[in-house]
Amino acid sequence: MLETIVTLAQLFAEDGKQLYMVGGTVRDMLLHRATTGDVDLTTDARPDEIKRLVAATHPVAVVSVGEQFGTIRLHYPRAVAEGAPSHAPATAAAVESPEPAALVVDHAPDVDVIEITTFRSDVYNSTSRKPEVAFGDNLVDDLLRRDFTINAMARDPLTGAIFDPYGGRADLERGLIRAVGDDPEHRFDEDPLRMLRAARFAAQLDFDIEQRTAVAIHRQAATLDRISRERVRDELTKLLVTSDPGRGLRQLVDLGAMPYVVPEVLELRGVSQRIEVHTKDVYEHVLRVVANTPPRPATRWAGLLHDIAKPRTRTVEDGQVHFFGHEEVGAGMAREILRRLKFDRPFIDHVSRLVRLHMRANAYVADWTDGAVRRLILDADRVLPDLLDLSRADITSYRPERVSRAVARVNDLEERIQRLREEAERVPLKSPLDGNDLMALFGREPGPWLRPLKDYLLGLVIDGRLAPDDRPTAEAEARRFMAGDGATTTGGAGTPA
Numbered sequence: 257m258l259e260t261i262v263t264l265a266q267l268f269a270e271d272g273k274q275l276y277m278v279g280g281t282v283r284d285m286l287l288h289r290a291t292t293g294d295v296d297l298t299t300d301a302r303p304d305e306i307k308r309l310v311a312a313t314h315p316v317a318v319v320s321v322g323e324q325f326g327t328i329r330l331h332y333p334r335a336v337a338e339g340a341p342s343h344a345p346a347t348a349a350a351v352e353s354p355e356p357a358a359l360v361v362d363h364a365p366d367v368d369v370i371e372i373t374t375f376r377s378d379v380y381n382s383t384s385r386k387p388e389v390a391f392g393d394n395l396v397d398d399l400l401r402r403d404f405t406i407n408a409m410a411r412d413p414l415t416g417a418i419f420d421p422y423g424g425r426a427d428l429e430r431g432l433i434r435a436v437g438d439d440p441e442h443r444f445d446e447d448p449l450r451m452l453r454a455a456r457f458a459a460q461l462d463f464d465i466e467q468r469t470a471v472a473i474h475r476q477a478a479t480l481d482r483i484s485r486e487r488v489r490d491e492l493t494k495l496l497v498t499s500d501p502g503r504g505l506r507q508l509v510d511l512g513a514m515p516y517v518v519p520e521v522l523e524l525r526g527v528s529q530r531i532e533v534h535t536k537d538v539y540e541h542v543l544r545v546v547a548n549t550p551p552r553p554a555t556r557w558a559g560l561l562h563d564i565a566k567p568r569t570r571t572v573e574d575g576q577v578h579f580f581g582h583e584e585v586g587a588g589m590a591r592e593i594l595r596r597l598k599f600d601r602p603f604i605d606h607v608s609r610l611v612r613l614h615m616r617a618n619a620y621v622a623d624w625t626d627g628a629v630r631r632l633i634l635d636a637d638r639v640l641p642d643l644l645d646l647s648r649a650d651i652t653s654y655r656p657e658r659v660s661r662a663v664a665r666v667n668d669l670e671e672r673i674q675r676l677r678e679e680a681e682r683v684p685l686k687s688p689l690d691g692n693d694l695m696a697l698f699g700r701e702p703g704p705w706l707r708p709l710k711d712y713l714l715g716l717v718i719d720g721r722l723a724p725d726d727r728p729t730a731e732a733e734a735r736r737f738m739a740g741d742g743a744t745t746t747g748g749a750g751t752p753a
Contacts, residue, residue, distance in 0.1 A: 459504030627719030
């Protein structure tokens with residue numbers, strides 16, 4: 257991609273225009289980190305001029321959706337070196353876990369994306385939920401409008417020169433997140449979302465937030481209410497999939513921002529899971545679970561919300577702490593939280609199902625029947641890979657032997673699931689009698705009577721008590737059920753034996 261950037265810079269220079277690499281692209285280069293996502297360039301050319309100049313590089317697509325904000329997005333074929341790692345997901349879990357709609361990559365995985373934006377001078381309205389934008393004419397002013405010094409540097413692609421008017425390079429060396437300019441409160445007043453970005457960069461880069469910047473966040477946290485929930489959602493999801501999400505979440509709590517993001521998280525603090533003193537509370541447990549899950553949006557959100565209802569369900573009986581039904585209550589709370597943040601329905605369904613089922617997976621023991629495992633497979637469906645990952649992550653004991661036993665338990669469950677799935681491919685799990693067979697058997701029309709009977713017969717097949725091709729036994733069982741003798745023998749979906 258660097259070759260394409262240099263070519264673009266040459267074309268712009270020949271036309272008397274400036275073109276610089278900016279933002280995270282420059283920051284990551286100086287940190288010797290792999291650049292992820294789009295490459296950002298900035299220029300004094302206006303959008304129409306940008307489109308004219310880039311035509312000579314023959315991008316496969318020129319996207320003008322952000323043109324009113326001065327941004328033109330270019331797609332170029334990705335050159336994959338021989339032996340380079342594949343960009344395909346490495347595991348089935350990665351395929352199954354959905355991403356929030358707003359975070360799904362909106363271009364093909366085999367293209368590189370370069371965004372070129374006209375120098376800007378943002379004009380903010382304190383009553384608006386979105387920043388207003390005006391085009392600018394010089395690089396220094398464009399860099400001043402950015403959030404943090406480490407993102408306010410530019411690099412000349414032709415000479416390699418770094419432009420750093422606000423001390424970003426020094427802050428990189430010191431590991432500091434510091435707001436650009438002399439007044440951090442002004443930076444956050446321009447766009448309160450920058451407070452969440454500060455926590456995200458702290459988690460992503462393992463940096464500290466500079467003291468004056470942290471104080472400004474604490475003072476202005478309430479202004480996050482001005483920000484659309486969609487922007488909060490996207491920024492928090494980016495934080496969750498960093499290498500150290502617990503650090504970022506802790507920053508949001510300590511700096512007073514969490515009440516305006518997911519206030520229910522604050523209820524987790526101080527809620528002990530045992531009577532004994534000096535045990536980690538639910539809050540500390542949740543932070544560790546989030547960090548233990550694979551860095552995918554669904555698993556990280558499920559890690560954050562899996563015990564969200566424990567404060568509201570905690571009881572003490574006979575000297576023991578209980579959280580009866582916290583998974584069901586938590587699934588409802590997760591659904592409400594994610595709706596509030598404007599996630600799409602498939603993502604909400606996915607995460608809330610993980611929350612609802614996490615205790616089922618955690619309760620697995622080797623003496624479960626195959627039928628109980630099959631019921632878990634059916635109930636989990638597409639979320640099953642993420643459910644197993646969440647179950648592994650939920651092991652946060654400080655005792656290595658306890659962790660190893662728990663991991664072995666989940667691994668055993670995964671092996672049984674694989675074996676039962678292979679069996680189901682050979683002999684599909686279905687009742688010997690379908691709806692038409694049952695209506696003919698009893699001489700009845702379709703109605704509410706049919707569903708319980710079909711579920712009963714399928715349950716017998718799942719439990720291994722009825723072969724999928726054994727019609728005579730199925731007919732006998734159907735008659736017994738309809739006579740009332742078998743109706744009470746059906747096990748619930750959660751029955752482990």
